[in-house]
Amino acid sequence: MSDITFRYSLVNNGFDSQPVSLSDKREIPGEIDILVIADVREPLRENELAVIKRYIDNGGNVLIAGDVGRQAQMNPVTEMLGVRFMEGVLANNMEEGAQNLIYNRVTKAAADSSRVYRGFAHPRAQITMLGAVGLEYETDRGFNVLPILTSDSTKSWLETETIDFAAEKAVLNPEKGEEMKPHVTMLQLTRTVGDRKQRIVVSGDGDFCSNSELIRSRGGMSSRNFELTMELFRQLSDEAYPVSTPRKPSADNEYHLNVERIPLIRIAYVGMYPMIFLVLGIVIL
Structure with missing residues:
Protein backbone atom coordinates (compact mmCIF):
# COMPACT_ATOMS: atom_id res chain seq x y z
CA MET A 1 0.00 0.00 0.00
CA SER A 2 3.06 2.27 0.03
CA ASP A 3 4.07 1.52 -3.57
CA ILE A 4 4.28 4.90 -5.30
CA THR A 5 3.88 3.23 -8.71
CA PHE A 6 0.41 1.97 -7.72
CA ARG A 7 -2.07 4.75 -8.39
CA TYR A 8 -4.43 3.82 -5.56
CA SER A 9 -1.83 3.12 -2.87
CA LEU A 10 -2.10 4.95 0.44
CA VAL A 11 0.97 7.06 -0.29
CA ASN A 12 -0.78 8.37 -3.42
CA ASN A 13 -3.96 9.14 -1.51
CA GLY A 14 -2.78 11.56 1.15
CA PHE A 15 -0.87 9.27 3.51
CA ASP A 16 2.79 9.14 4.44
CA SER A 17 4.56 6.57 6.58
CA GLN A 18 7.53 6.53 8.90
CA PRO A 19 8.94 3.95 11.32
CA VAL A 20 8.60 4.66 15.03
CA SER A 21 11.03 3.26 17.58
CA LEU A 22 9.50 2.80 21.01
CA SER A 23 12.68 1.90 22.89
CA ASP A 24 14.16 5.41 22.83
CA LYS A 25 10.98 7.47 23.19
CA ARG A 26 8.72 8.56 26.00
CA GLU A 27 5.96 9.66 23.63
CA ILE A 28 4.77 8.84 20.12
CA PRO A 29 5.68 11.85 17.91
CA GLY A 30 2.87 14.36 17.61
CA GLU A 31 2.80 14.18 13.81
CA ILE A 32 1.70 10.53 13.95
CA ALA A 38 1.70 -5.25 13.22
CA ASP A 39 3.15 -8.72 13.64
CA VAL A 40 5.22 -8.03 16.77
CA ARG A 41 7.99 -10.64 16.84
CA GLU A 42 9.65 -9.91 20.19
CA PRO A 43 7.90 -9.21 23.51
CA LEU A 44 7.55 -5.50 24.15
CA ARG A 45 9.26 -4.12 27.24
CA GLU A 46 7.34 -2.33 29.97
CA ASN A 47 8.54 1.10 28.89
CA GLU A 48 7.49 0.39 25.29
CA LEU A 49 4.03 -0.71 26.39
CA ALA A 50 3.80 2.44 28.49
CA VAL A 51 4.50 4.60 25.41
CA ILE A 52 1.70 2.86 23.51
CA LYS A 53 -0.67 3.18 26.46
CA ARG A 54 -0.08 6.93 26.74
CA TYR A 55 -0.73 7.34 23.02
CA ILE A 56 -4.01 5.43 23.35
CA ASP A 57 -5.04 7.24 26.54
CA ASN A 58 -4.53 10.54 24.72
CA GLY A 59 -6.99 9.49 22.03
CA GLY A 60 -4.65 8.38 19.23
CA ASN A 61 -5.99 6.20 16.43
CA VAL A 62 -4.41 2.76 16.10
CA LEU A 63 -4.41 -0.22 13.74
CA ILE A 64 -3.29 -3.41 15.49
CA ALA A 65 -2.73 -6.43 13.24
CA GLY A 66 -1.80 -9.74 14.80
CA ASP A 67 -0.90 -13.07 13.25
CA VAL A 68 -0.58 -16.76 13.94
CA GLY A 69 2.09 -17.48 16.54
CA ARG A 70 2.27 -13.86 17.68
CA GLN A 71 -0.45 -13.99 20.33
CA ALA A 72 1.97 -13.85 23.28
CA GLN A 73 3.71 -10.78 21.87
CA MET A 74 0.54 -8.97 20.77
CA ASN A 75 -1.80 -9.64 23.69
CA PRO A 76 -0.08 -7.26 26.14
CA VAL A 77 -0.99 -4.46 23.72
CA THR A 78 -4.59 -5.44 23.06
CA GLU A 79 -5.42 -6.54 26.59
CA MET A 80 -5.27 -2.91 27.72
CA LEU A 81 -8.23 -2.43 25.34
CA GLY A 82 -10.16 -5.48 26.49
CA VAL A 83 -9.25 -7.48 23.35
CA ARG A 84 -7.32 -10.73 23.19
CA PHE A 85 -5.88 -12.81 20.34
CA MET A 86 -7.07 -16.40 20.82
CA GLU A 87 -4.68 -19.34 20.78
CA GLY A 88 -4.67 -21.49 17.65
CA VAL A 89 -5.32 -20.73 14.01
CA LEU A 90 -8.58 -20.55 12.08
CA ALA A 91 -9.00 -23.49 9.70
CA ASN A 92 -11.62 -24.52 7.15
CA ASN A 93 -12.96 -27.80 5.80
CA MET A 94 -13.29 -26.73 2.17
CA GLU A 95 -12.05 -29.26 -0.38
CA GLU A 96 -10.12 -26.71 -2.44
CA GLY A 97 -7.46 -24.26 -1.33
CA ALA A 98 -5.33 -24.02 1.79
CA GLN A 99 -6.98 -25.06 5.03
CA ASN A 100 -5.79 -21.92 6.78
CA LEU A 101 -7.36 -19.67 4.13
CA ILE A 102 -10.39 -17.99 5.68
CA TYR A 103 -13.19 -16.28 3.78
CA ASN A 104 -14.61 -13.69 6.13
CA ARG A 105 -18.11 -12.26 6.18
CA VAL A 106 -18.98 -8.70 7.08
CA THR A 107 -21.27 -8.41 10.09
CA LYS A 108 -24.70 -6.81 9.80
CA ALA A 109 -23.71 -4.14 12.31
CA ALA A 110 -20.68 -3.20 10.21
CA ALA A 111 -22.70 -3.22 6.98
CA ASP A 112 -25.21 -0.86 8.57
CA SER A 113 -22.42 1.49 9.64
CA SER A 114 -20.64 1.97 6.30
CA ARG A 115 -21.61 2.15 2.64
CA VAL A 116 -18.33 0.41 1.76
CA TYR A 117 -18.86 -2.41 4.24
CA ARG A 118 -22.37 -2.86 2.89
CA GLY A 119 -20.85 -3.71 -0.48
CA PHE A 120 -19.06 -6.70 1.09
CA ALA A 121 -22.37 -8.45 1.78
CA HIS A 122 -22.41 -10.05 -1.69
CA PRO A 123 -21.73 -13.79 -1.19
CA ARG A 124 -19.01 -13.88 -3.87
CA ALA A 125 -17.18 -10.79 -2.66
CA GLN A 126 -15.34 -11.65 0.53
CA ILE A 127 -12.38 -10.64 2.65
CA THR A 128 -9.61 -13.23 2.64
CA MET A 129 -7.11 -13.98 5.39
CA LEU A 130 -4.37 -16.57 4.97
CA GLY A 131 -3.46 -17.57 8.51
CA ALA A 132 -5.68 -15.74 10.99
CA VAL A 133 -6.60 -15.97 14.65
CA GLY A 134 -9.87 -15.25 16.38
CA LEU A 135 -10.49 -12.29 18.66
CA GLU A 136 -12.06 -12.25 22.11
CA TYR A 137 -13.26 -8.94 23.51
CA GLU A 138 -14.89 -7.29 26.50
CA THR A 139 -17.62 -4.68 26.25
CA ASP A 140 -17.12 -2.92 29.59
CA ARG A 141 -13.80 -1.17 28.94
CA GLY A 142 -15.23 2.19 27.89
CA PHE A 143 -15.23 1.49 24.14
CA ASN A 144 -18.04 0.92 21.72
CA VAL A 145 -17.17 -2.41 20.11
CA LEU A 146 -18.10 -3.04 16.47
CA PRO A 147 -17.22 -6.50 15.11
CA ILE A 148 -16.44 -5.96 11.42
CA ILE A 163 0.67 -26.25 12.99
CA ASP A 164 2.03 -27.11 9.53
CA PHE A 165 -0.93 -27.01 7.14
CA ALA A 166 1.29 -27.86 4.17
CA ALA A 167 2.30 -31.19 5.71
CA GLU A 168 -0.78 -32.06 7.78
CA LYS A 169 -4.53 -32.01 7.32
CA ALA A 170 -6.43 -30.33 10.13
CA VAL A 171 -9.43 -32.24 11.48
CA LEU A 172 -12.10 -30.82 13.75
CA ASN A 173 -11.61 -32.35 17.21
CA PRO A 174 -14.47 -31.57 19.62
CA GLU A 175 -12.60 -33.34 22.43
CA LYS A 176 -10.05 -30.49 22.31
CA GLY A 177 -12.80 -27.89 22.49
CA GLU A 178 -12.77 -27.23 18.75
CA GLU A 179 -16.16 -26.16 17.48
CA MET A 180 -17.50 -25.21 14.06
CA LYS A 181 -18.65 -21.64 14.67
CA PRO A 182 -17.90 -18.07 13.59
CA HIS A 183 -15.04 -16.17 15.20
CA VAL A 184 -14.54 -12.44 15.07
CA THR A 185 -11.46 -11.71 12.96
CA MET A 186 -11.62 -7.91 12.87
CA LEU A 187 -13.24 -5.33 15.11
CA GLN A 188 -13.30 -1.61 15.71
CA LEU A 189 -13.24 0.20 19.04
CA THR A 190 -14.50 3.76 19.32
CA ARG A 191 -14.91 6.28 22.11
CA THR A 192 -14.86 10.03 22.60
CA VAL A 193 -11.64 11.48 24.00
CA GLY A 194 -11.84 15.21 24.53
CA ASP A 195 -13.52 16.70 21.48
CA ARG A 196 -12.66 13.95 18.99
CA LYS A 197 -13.68 10.40 18.22
CA GLN A 198 -10.96 7.82 18.79
CA ARG A 199 -10.88 4.81 16.48
CA ILE A 200 -8.91 1.62 17.04
CA VAL A 201 -9.00 -1.37 14.68
CA VAL A 202 -7.79 -4.84 15.70
CA SER A 203 -7.28 -7.55 13.08
CA GLY A 204 -6.58 -11.24 13.59
CA ASP A 205 -4.33 -11.23 10.52
CA GLY A 206 -1.56 -8.87 9.51
CA ASP A 207 -1.42 -9.89 5.85
CA PHE A 208 -4.97 -9.01 4.83
CA CYS A 209 -3.62 -5.77 3.31
CA SER A 210 -0.49 -7.29 1.75
CA ASN A 211 0.04 -6.91 -1.99
CA SER A 212 -0.75 -10.60 -2.55
CA GLU A 213 -4.18 -10.36 -0.91
CA LEU A 214 -5.39 -6.94 -2.01
CA ILE A 215 -6.85 -7.79 -5.39
CA ARG A 216 -6.54 -11.55 -5.53
CA SER A 217 -9.29 -13.84 -6.82
CA ARG A 218 -9.71 -17.49 -5.83
CA GLY A 219 -12.24 -19.90 -7.26
CA GLY A 220 -14.38 -17.18 -8.73
CA MET A 221 -14.53 -15.28 -5.44
CA SER A 222 -13.09 -11.79 -5.73
CA SER A 223 -11.14 -10.43 -2.80
CA ARG A 224 -12.39 -7.12 -1.44
CA ASN A 225 -9.33 -6.61 0.75
CA PHE A 226 -8.31 -3.49 -1.13
CA GLU A 227 -11.63 -1.73 -0.52
CA LEU A 228 -11.54 -2.81 3.12
CA THR A 229 -8.04 -1.42 3.62
CA MET A 230 -8.92 1.93 2.09
CA GLU A 231 -12.08 2.19 4.20
CA LEU A 232 -10.18 1.34 7.39
CA PHE A 233 -7.61 4.06 6.79
CA ARG A 234 -10.33 6.50 5.77
CA GLN A 235 -11.96 6.02 9.16
CA LEU A 236 -8.66 6.00 11.04
CA SER A 237 -7.77 9.34 9.41
CA ASP A 238 -11.02 10.78 10.76
CA GLU A 239 -12.51 10.41 7.27
CA ALA A 240 -10.05 12.92 5.78
CA TYR A 241 -8.26 10.58 3.35
CA PRO A 242 -8.62 9.12 0.80
CA VAL A 243 -10.73 12.02 -0.40
CA SER A 244 -14.19 10.74 -1.24
CA THR A 245 -16.58 12.74 -3.42
CA PRO A 246 -19.45 10.38 -4.23
CA ARG A 247 -22.07 11.69 -6.60
CA LYS A 248 -25.59 12.24 -5.42
CA PRO A 249 -28.12 9.78 -6.85
CA SER A 250 -29.81 10.97 -10.01
CA ALA A 251 -33.08 12.79 -9.35
CA ASP A 252 -34.68 11.02 -12.33
CA ASN A 253 -34.47 7.52 -10.91
CA GLU A 254 -38.15 6.61 -10.45
CA TYR A 255 -41.48 7.11 -12.12
CA HIS A 256 -45.09 7.25 -10.97
CA LEU A 257 -47.79 5.69 -13.16
CA ASN A 258 -51.34 4.87 -12.12
CA VAL A 259 -53.71 2.43 -13.81
CA GLU A 260 -55.94 5.16 -15.25
CA ARG A 261 -53.12 6.57 -17.40
CA ILE A 262 -52.08 3.27 -19.00
CA PRO A 263 -54.74 3.38 -21.82
CA LEU A 264 -53.65 6.90 -22.78
CA ILE A 265 -50.01 5.88 -22.95
CA ARG A 266 -50.92 2.83 -25.02
CA ILE A 267 -52.84 4.98 -27.52
CA ALA A 268 -49.89 7.37 -27.78
CA TYR A 269 -47.20 4.74 -28.32
CA VAL A 270 -49.23 2.25 -30.36
CA GLY A 271 -51.25 4.68 -32.46
CA MET A 272 -50.23 8.33 -32.42
CA TYR A 273 -46.42 8.10 -32.51
CA PRO A 274 -46.29 5.47 -35.28
CA MET A 275 -48.73 7.55 -37.33
CA ILE A 276 -46.59 10.67 -36.89
CA PHE A 277 -43.45 8.81 -37.99
CA LEU A 278 -45.33 7.37 -40.98
CA VAL A 279 -46.53 10.80 -42.11
CA LEU A 280 -43.05 12.29 -41.65
CA GLY A 281 -41.54 9.47 -43.66
CA ILE A 282 -44.00 10.00 -46.53
CA VAL A 283 -43.39 13.75 -46.57
CA ILE A 284 -39.61 13.48 -46.43
CA LEU A 285 -39.35 10.74 -49.02
Missing part, protein backbone atom coordinates in the same frame (compact mmCIF):
# COMPACT_ATOMS: atom_id res chain seq x y z
CA ASP A 33 -2.03 10.42 13.23
CA ILE A 34 -2.36 6.64 12.91
CA LEU A 35 -0.12 4.22 14.80
CA VAL A 36 0.20 0.82 13.09
CA ILE A 37 1.33 -2.08 15.28
CA LEU A 149 -15.58 -9.44 10.13
CA THR A 150 -16.27 -13.00 11.24
CA SER A 151 -15.18 -16.34 9.86
CA ASP A 152 -17.71 -18.61 8.18
CA SER A 153 -20.06 -20.21 10.70
CA THR A 154 -20.42 -23.53 8.85
CA LYS A 155 -16.96 -24.10 7.37
CA SER A 156 -14.36 -22.94 9.91
CA TRP A 157 -13.15 -23.54 13.42
CA LEU A 158 -10.27 -22.56 15.69
CA GLU A 159 -7.65 -25.27 15.18
CA THR A 160 -5.45 -25.84 18.22
CA GLU A 161 -3.43 -28.91 17.19
CA THR A 162 -2.24 -28.61 13.58
Whole structure:
Protein backbone atom coordinates (compact mmCIF):
# COMPACT_ATOMS: atom_id res chain seq x y z
CA MET A 1 0.00 0.00 0.00
CA SER A 2 3.06 2.27 0.03
CA ASP A 3 4.07 1.52 -3.57
CA ILE A 4 4.28 4.90 -5.30
CA THR A 5 3.88 3.23 -8.71
CA PHE A 6 0.41 1.97 -7.72
CA ARG A 7 -2.07 4.75 -8.39
CA TYR A 8 -4.43 3.82 -5.56
CA SER A 9 -1.83 3.12 -2.87
CA LEU A 10 -2.10 4.95 0.44
CA VAL A 11 0.97 7.06 -0.29
CA ASN A 12 -0.78 8.37 -3.42
CA ASN A 13 -3.96 9.14 -1.51
CA GLY A 14 -2.78 11.56 1.15
CA PHE A 15 -0.87 9.27 3.51
CA ASP A 16 2.79 9.14 4.44
CA SER A 17 4.56 6.57 6.58
CA GLN A 18 7.53 6.53 8.90
CA PRO A 19 8.94 3.95 11.32
CA VAL A 20 8.60 4.66 15.03
CA SER A 21 11.03 3.26 17.58
CA LEU A 22 9.50 2.80 21.01
CA SER A 23 12.68 1.90 22.89
CA ASP A 24 14.16 5.41 22.83
CA LYS A 25 10.98 7.47 23.19
CA ARG A 26 8.72 8.56 26.00
CA GLU A 27 5.96 9.66 23.63
CA ILE A 28 4.77 8.84 20.12
CA PRO A 29 5.68 11.85 17.91
CA GLY A 30 2.87 14.36 17.61
CA GLU A 31 2.80 14.18 13.81
CA ILE A 32 1.70 10.53 13.95
CA ASP A 33 -2.03 10.42 13.23
CA ILE A 34 -2.36 6.64 12.91
CA LEU A 35 -0.12 4.22 14.80
CA VAL A 36 0.20 0.82 13.09
CA ILE A 37 1.33 -2.08 15.28
CA ALA A 38 1.70 -5.25 13.22
CA ASP A 39 3.15 -8.72 13.64
CA VAL A 40 5.22 -8.03 16.77
CA ARG A 41 7.99 -10.64 16.84
CA GLU A 42 9.65 -9.91 20.19
CA PRO A 43 7.90 -9.21 23.51
CA LEU A 44 7.55 -5.50 24.15
CA ARG A 45 9.26 -4.12 27.24
CA GLU A 46 7.34 -2.33 29.97
CA ASN A 47 8.54 1.10 28.89
CA GLU A 48 7.49 0.39 25.29
CA LEU A 49 4.03 -0.71 26.39
CA ALA A 50 3.80 2.44 28.49
CA VAL A 51 4.50 4.60 25.41
CA ILE A 52 1.70 2.86 23.51
CA LYS A 53 -0.67 3.18 26.46
CA ARG A 54 -0.08 6.93 26.74
CA TYR A 55 -0.73 7.34 23.02
CA ILE A 56 -4.01 5.43 23.35
CA ASP A 57 -5.04 7.24 26.54
CA ASN A 58 -4.53 10.54 24.72
CA GLY A 59 -6.99 9.49 22.03
CA GLY A 60 -4.65 8.38 19.23
CA ASN A 61 -5.99 6.20 16.43
CA VAL A 62 -4.41 2.76 16.10
CA LEU A 63 -4.41 -0.22 13.74
CA ILE A 64 -3.29 -3.41 15.49
CA ALA A 65 -2.73 -6.43 13.24
CA GLY A 66 -1.80 -9.74 14.80
CA ASP A 67 -0.90 -13.07 13.25
CA VAL A 68 -0.58 -16.76 13.94
CA GLY A 69 2.09 -17.48 16.54
CA ARG A 70 2.27 -13.86 17.68
CA GLN A 71 -0.45 -13.99 20.33
CA ALA A 72 1.97 -13.85 23.28
CA GLN A 73 3.71 -10.78 21.87
CA MET A 74 0.54 -8.97 20.77
CA ASN A 75 -1.80 -9.64 23.69
CA PRO A 76 -0.08 -7.26 26.14
CA VAL A 77 -0.99 -4.46 23.72
CA THR A 78 -4.59 -5.44 23.06
CA GLU A 79 -5.42 -6.54 26.59
CA MET A 80 -5.27 -2.91 27.72
CA LEU A 81 -8.23 -2.43 25.34
CA GLY A 82 -10.16 -5.48 26.49
CA VAL A 83 -9.25 -7.48 23.35
CA ARG A 84 -7.32 -10.73 23.19
CA PHE A 85 -5.88 -12.81 20.34
CA MET A 86 -7.07 -16.40 20.82
CA GLU A 87 -4.68 -19.34 20.78
CA GLY A 88 -4.67 -21.49 17.65
CA VAL A 89 -5.32 -20.73 14.01
CA LEU A 90 -8.58 -20.55 12.08
CA ALA A 91 -9.00 -23.49 9.70
CA ASN A 92 -11.62 -24.52 7.15
CA ASN A 93 -12.96 -27.80 5.80
CA MET A 94 -13.29 -26.73 2.17
CA GLU A 95 -12.05 -29.26 -0.38
CA GLU A 96 -10.12 -26.71 -2.44
CA GLY A 97 -7.46 -24.26 -1.33
CA ALA A 98 -5.33 -24.02 1.79
CA GLN A 99 -6.98 -25.06 5.03
CA ASN A 100 -5.79 -21.92 6.78
CA LEU A 101 -7.36 -19.67 4.13
CA ILE A 102 -10.39 -17.99 5.68
CA TYR A 103 -13.19 -16.28 3.78
CA ASN A 104 -14.61 -13.69 6.13
CA ARG A 105 -18.11 -12.26 6.18
CA VAL A 106 -18.98 -8.70 7.08
CA THR A 107 -21.27 -8.41 10.09
CA LYS A 108 -24.70 -6.81 9.80
CA ALA A 109 -23.71 -4.14 12.31
CA ALA A 110 -20.68 -3.20 10.21
CA ALA A 111 -22.70 -3.22 6.98
CA ASP A 112 -25.21 -0.86 8.57
CA SER A 113 -22.42 1.49 9.64
CA SER A 114 -20.64 1.97 6.30
CA ARG A 115 -21.61 2.15 2.64
CA VAL A 116 -18.33 0.41 1.76
CA TYR A 117 -18.86 -2.41 4.24
CA ARG A 118 -22.37 -2.86 2.89
CA GLY A 119 -20.85 -3.71 -0.48
CA PHE A 120 -19.06 -6.70 1.09
CA ALA A 121 -22.37 -8.45 1.78
CA HIS A 122 -22.41 -10.05 -1.69
CA PRO A 123 -21.73 -13.79 -1.19
CA ARG A 124 -19.01 -13.88 -3.87
CA ALA A 125 -17.18 -10.79 -2.66
CA GLN A 126 -15.34 -11.65 0.53
CA ILE A 127 -12.38 -10.64 2.65
CA THR A 128 -9.61 -13.23 2.64
CA MET A 129 -7.11 -13.98 5.39
CA LEU A 130 -4.37 -16.57 4.97
CA GLY A 131 -3.46 -17.57 8.51
CA ALA A 132 -5.68 -15.74 10.99
CA VAL A 133 -6.60 -15.97 14.65
CA GLY A 134 -9.87 -15.25 16.38
CA LEU A 135 -10.49 -12.29 18.66
CA GLU A 136 -12.06 -12.25 22.11
CA TYR A 137 -13.26 -8.94 23.51
CA GLU A 138 -14.89 -7.29 26.50
CA THR A 139 -17.62 -4.68 26.25
CA ASP A 140 -17.12 -2.92 29.59
CA ARG A 141 -13.80 -1.17 28.94
CA GLY A 142 -15.23 2.19 27.89
CA PHE A 143 -15.23 1.49 24.14
CA ASN A 144 -18.04 0.92 21.72
CA VAL A 145 -17.17 -2.41 20.11
CA LEU A 146 -18.10 -3.04 16.47
CA PRO A 147 -17.22 -6.50 15.11
CA ILE A 148 -16.44 -5.96 11.42
CA LEU A 149 -15.58 -9.44 10.13
CA THR A 150 -16.27 -13.00 11.24
CA SER A 151 -15.18 -16.34 9.86
CA ASP A 152 -17.71 -18.61 8.18
CA SER A 153 -20.06 -20.21 10.70
CA THR A 154 -20.42 -23.53 8.85
CA LYS A 155 -16.96 -24.10 7.37
CA SER A 156 -14.36 -22.94 9.91
CA TRP A 157 -13.15 -23.54 13.42
CA LEU A 158 -10.27 -22.56 15.69
CA GLU A 159 -7.65 -25.27 15.18
CA THR A 160 -5.45 -25.84 18.22
CA GLU A 161 -3.43 -28.91 17.19
CA THR A 162 -2.24 -28.61 13.58
CA ILE A 163 0.67 -26.25 12.99
CA ASP A 164 2.03 -27.11 9.53
CA PHE A 165 -0.93 -27.01 7.14
CA ALA A 166 1.29 -27.86 4.17
CA ALA A 167 2.30 -31.19 5.71
CA GLU A 168 -0.78 -32.06 7.78
CA LYS A 169 -4.53 -32.01 7.32
CA ALA A 170 -6.43 -30.33 10.13
CA VAL A 171 -9.43 -32.24 11.48
CA LEU A 172 -12.10 -30.82 13.75
CA ASN A 173 -11.61 -32.35 17.21
CA PRO A 174 -14.47 -31.57 19.62
CA GLU A 175 -12.60 -33.34 22.43
CA LYS A 176 -10.05 -30.49 22.31
CA GLY A 177 -12.80 -27.89 22.49
CA GLU A 178 -12.77 -27.23 18.75
CA GLU A 179 -16.16 -26.16 17.48
CA MET A 180 -17.50 -25.21 14.06
CA LYS A 181 -18.65 -21.64 14.67
CA PRO A 182 -17.90 -18.07 13.59
CA HIS A 183 -15.04 -16.17 15.20
CA VAL A 184 -14.54 -12.44 15.07
CA THR A 185 -11.46 -11.71 12.96
CA MET A 186 -11.62 -7.91 12.87
CA LEU A 187 -13.24 -5.33 15.11
CA GLN A 188 -13.30 -1.61 15.71
CA LEU A 189 -13.24 0.20 19.04
CA THR A 190 -14.50 3.76 19.32
CA ARG A 191 -14.91 6.28 22.11
CA THR A 192 -14.86 10.03 22.60
CA VAL A 193 -11.64 11.48 24.00
CA GLY A 194 -11.84 15.21 24.53
CA ASP A 195 -13.52 16.70 21.48
CA ARG A 196 -12.66 13.95 18.99
CA LYS A 197 -13.68 10.40 18.22
CA GLN A 198 -10.96 7.82 18.79
CA ARG A 199 -10.88 4.81 16.48
CA ILE A 200 -8.91 1.62 17.04
CA VAL A 201 -9.00 -1.37 14.68
CA VAL A 202 -7.79 -4.84 15.70
CA SER A 203 -7.28 -7.55 13.08
CA GLY A 204 -6.58 -11.24 13.59
CA ASP A 205 -4.33 -11.23 10.52
CA GLY A 206 -1.56 -8.87 9.51
CA ASP A 207 -1.42 -9.89 5.85
CA PHE A 208 -4.97 -9.01 4.83
CA CYS A 209 -3.62 -5.77 3.31
CA SER A 210 -0.49 -7.29 1.75
CA ASN A 211 0.04 -6.91 -1.99
CA SER A 212 -0.75 -10.60 -2.55
CA GLU A 213 -4.18 -10.36 -0.91
CA LEU A 214 -5.39 -6.94 -2.01
CA ILE A 215 -6.85 -7.79 -5.39
CA ARG A 216 -6.54 -11.55 -5.53
CA SER A 217 -9.29 -13.84 -6.82
CA ARG A 218 -9.71 -17.49 -5.83
CA GLY A 219 -12.24 -19.90 -7.26
CA GLY A 220 -14.38 -17.18 -8.73
CA MET A 221 -14.53 -15.28 -5.44
CA SER A 222 -13.09 -11.79 -5.73
CA SER A 223 -11.14 -10.43 -2.80
CA ARG A 224 -12.39 -7.12 -1.44
CA ASN A 225 -9.33 -6.61 0.75
CA PHE A 226 -8.31 -3.49 -1.13
CA GLU A 227 -11.63 -1.73 -0.52
CA LEU A 228 -11.54 -2.81 3.12
CA THR A 229 -8.04 -1.42 3.62
CA MET A 230 -8.92 1.93 2.09
CA GLU A 231 -12.08 2.19 4.20
CA LEU A 232 -10.18 1.34 7.39
CA PHE A 233 -7.61 4.06 6.79
CA ARG A 234 -10.33 6.50 5.77
CA GLN A 235 -11.96 6.02 9.16
CA LEU A 236 -8.66 6.00 11.04
CA SER A 237 -7.77 9.34 9.41
CA ASP A 238 -11.02 10.78 10.76
CA GLU A 239 -12.51 10.41 7.27
CA ALA A 240 -10.05 12.92 5.78
CA TYR A 241 -8.26 10.58 3.35
CA PRO A 242 -8.62 9.12 0.80
CA VAL A 243 -10.73 12.02 -0.40
CA SER A 244 -14.19 10.74 -1.24
CA THR A 245 -16.58 12.74 -3.42
CA PRO A 246 -19.45 10.38 -4.23
CA ARG A 247 -22.07 11.69 -6.60
CA LYS A 248 -25.59 12.24 -5.42
CA PRO A 249 -28.12 9.78 -6.85
CA SER A 250 -29.81 10.97 -10.01
CA ALA A 251 -33.08 12.79 -9.35
CA ASP A 252 -34.68 11.02 -12.33
CA ASN A 253 -34.47 7.52 -10.91
CA GLU A 254 -38.15 6.61 -10.45
CA TYR A 255 -41.48 7.11 -12.12
CA HIS A 256 -45.09 7.25 -10.97
CA LEU A 257 -47.79 5.69 -13.16
CA ASN A 258 -51.34 4.87 -12.12
CA VAL A 259 -53.71 2.43 -13.81
CA GLU A 260 -55.94 5.16 -15.25
CA ARG A 261 -53.12 6.57 -17.40
CA ILE A 262 -52.08 3.27 -19.00
CA PRO A 263 -54.74 3.38 -21.82
CA LEU A 264 -53.65 6.90 -22.78
CA ILE A 265 -50.01 5.88 -22.95
CA ARG A 266 -50.92 2.83 -25.02
CA ILE A 267 -52.84 4.98 -27.52
CA ALA A 268 -49.89 7.37 -27.78
CA TYR A 269 -47.20 4.74 -28.32
CA VAL A 270 -49.23 2.25 -30.36
CA GLY A 271 -51.25 4.68 -32.46
CA MET A 272 -50.23 8.33 -32.42
CA TYR A 273 -46.42 8.10 -32.51
CA PRO A 274 -46.29 5.47 -35.28
CA MET A 275 -48.73 7.55 -37.33
CA ILE A 276 -46.59 10.67 -36.89
CA PHE A 277 -43.45 8.81 -37.99
CA LEU A 278 -45.33 7.37 -40.98
CA VAL A 279 -46.53 10.80 -42.11
CA LEU A 280 -43.05 12.29 -41.65
CA GLY A 281 -41.54 9.47 -43.66
CA ILE A 282 -44.00 10.00 -46.53
CA VAL A 283 -43.39 13.75 -46.57
CA ILE A 284 -39.61 13.48 -46.43
CA LEU A 285 -39.35 10.74 -49.02
